[in-house]
Amino acid sequence: MGSIETPPTSEVTIPIIDVSGFLAGDAKATASAALELRNACENQGFLQVIGHSVPVYTQKKFLAAITAFFALPLEEKEKLSQSNSPCYRGYERVGGQKLDELDSDATPDQKEGFSVRPERPLGKFLAGPNQWPEEAVLPGFREAYMEYFWAVHSLSKSMFQLIALSLSLDRTYFDAFAADPDGICLCRAHHYNPTPPDAAGRTRGVGAHTDFGALTLLLQDTVGGLEVLHKRMGTWHAVPPVEGAYVCNIGDLMQCWTNNRYRSTMHRVISPLSQTDRYSCAFFNDGALDMMIEALPGCVPEGEKPAYEPLRVEKHIVERSSMSRSHA
Numbered sequence: 001m002g003s004i005e006t007p008p009t010s011e012v013t014i015p016i017i018d019v020s021g022f023l024a025g026d027a028k029a030t031a032s033a034a035l036e037l038r039n040a041c042e043n044q045g046f047l048q049v050i051g052h053s054v055p056v057y058t059q060k061k062f063l064a065a066i067t068a069f070f071a072l073p074l075e076e077k078e079k080l081s082q083s084n085s086p087c088y089r090g091y092e093r094v095g096g097q098k099l100d101e102l103d104s105d106a107t108p109d110q111k112e113g114f115s116v117r118p119e120r121p122l123g124k125f126l127a128g129p130n131q132w133p134e135e136a137v138l139p140g141f142r143e144a145y146m147e148y149f150w151a152v153h154s155l156s157k158s159m160f161q162l163i164a165l166s167l168s169l170d171r172t173y174f175d176a177f178a179a180d181p182d183g184i185c186l187c188r189a190h191h192y193n194p195t196p197p198d199a200a201g202r203t204r205g206v207g208a209h210t211d212f213g214a215l216t217l218l219l220q221d222t223v224g225g226l227e228v229l230h231k232r233m234g235t236w237h238a239v240p241p242v243e244g245a246y247v248c249n250i251g252d253l254m255q256c257w258t259n260n261r262y263r264s265t266m267h268r269v270i271s272p273l274s275q276t277d278r279y280s281c282a283f284f285n286d287g288a289l290d291m292m293i294e295a296l297p298g299c300v301p302e303g304e305k306p307a308y309e310p311l312r313v314e315k316h317i318v319e320r321s322s323m324s325r326s327h328a
């Protein structure tokens with residue numbers, strides 16, 4: 001063999017899956033969406049979801065709110081710095097995170113972020129209050145953010161049901177994991193500045209990483225820059241923006257749960273992207289802290305042992321959070 005083969009396009013094309021029929025309860029549409037999802041998760045580990053339940057006006061209001069937030073003076077944003085928060089919530093300045101797992105010399109991530117989690121009493125890991133700008137500073141910001149948060153949270157629960165069906169499990173198999181009120185959910189908005197020419201090709205919007213949780217739903221604007229790694233080829237491939245769609249990807253926890261059947265794929269955001277600012281928002285539903293993750297029924301071939309020891313969600317998240325200083 002020796003020579004590098006050209007990958008079949010299906011391996012690098014990110015499928016776009018319409019989930020409207022599934023959400024409406026149509027049996028035939030559900031079966032075909034589950035099959036498409038299974039193919040995507042077994043191959044690219046990435047797909048784009050359209051026909052979903054998050055209203056366009058909720059997305060637009062949210063994007064307008066985060067654009068206004070990131071346009072605030074740095075001193076105003078720093079008042080909400082994540083370093084003030086015992087539970088990893090609030091503002092993270094440009095360079096505050098470095099997710100690159102491939103290149104230890106990579107520049108820190110050239111994005112700023114704002115992280116919100118469910119409001120819970122302090123106590124359990126990552127539980128506690130969010131940090132918000134004063135209403136007089138940014139009227140309606142908190143309301144637009146939380147409206148968006150719960151809309152995507154609801155979509156994530158539906159996507160877990162579709163994942164269950166795609167694995168021939170009962171539809172509700174992941175419900176207790178995905179809907180736990182103390183579950184680990186994070187909604188992190190990002191702003192990427194346009195990159196000056198001298199930094200071209202040297203900086204990363206977000207360094208190469210896998211998401212360490214279970215499921216990510218990412219809303220990106222139309223600027224572009226998100227790329228996934230084709231593991232065997234070692235080549236990077238764009239995830240072309242589809243306005244209003246959710247880029248949906250499997251994280252390490254789900255890869256472990258499915259005994260490597262569903263893939264947690266390396267991805268990054270390159271910069272420069274264009275002369276324009278870019279905005280995106282990642283929603284991570286990483287489930288219930290107490291849950292034990294063990295190879296799912298049907299994911300371990302006859303006569304083989306599971307690839308991973310049983311894993312408690314909290315232990316995994318604690319270990320991975322301390323490695324990247326934040327969530328990816």
Ligand SMILES: O=C(O)CCC(=O)C(=O)O
Pocket residue numbers: 190206211218220226267268269280281282327328
């Ligand atoms: O902003 C993006 O497009 C991707 C962000 C990302 O990969 C992450 O937050 O884990």
Ligand SMILES: [Fe+2]
Pocket residue numbers: 209210211267328
């Ligand atoms: Fe990511």
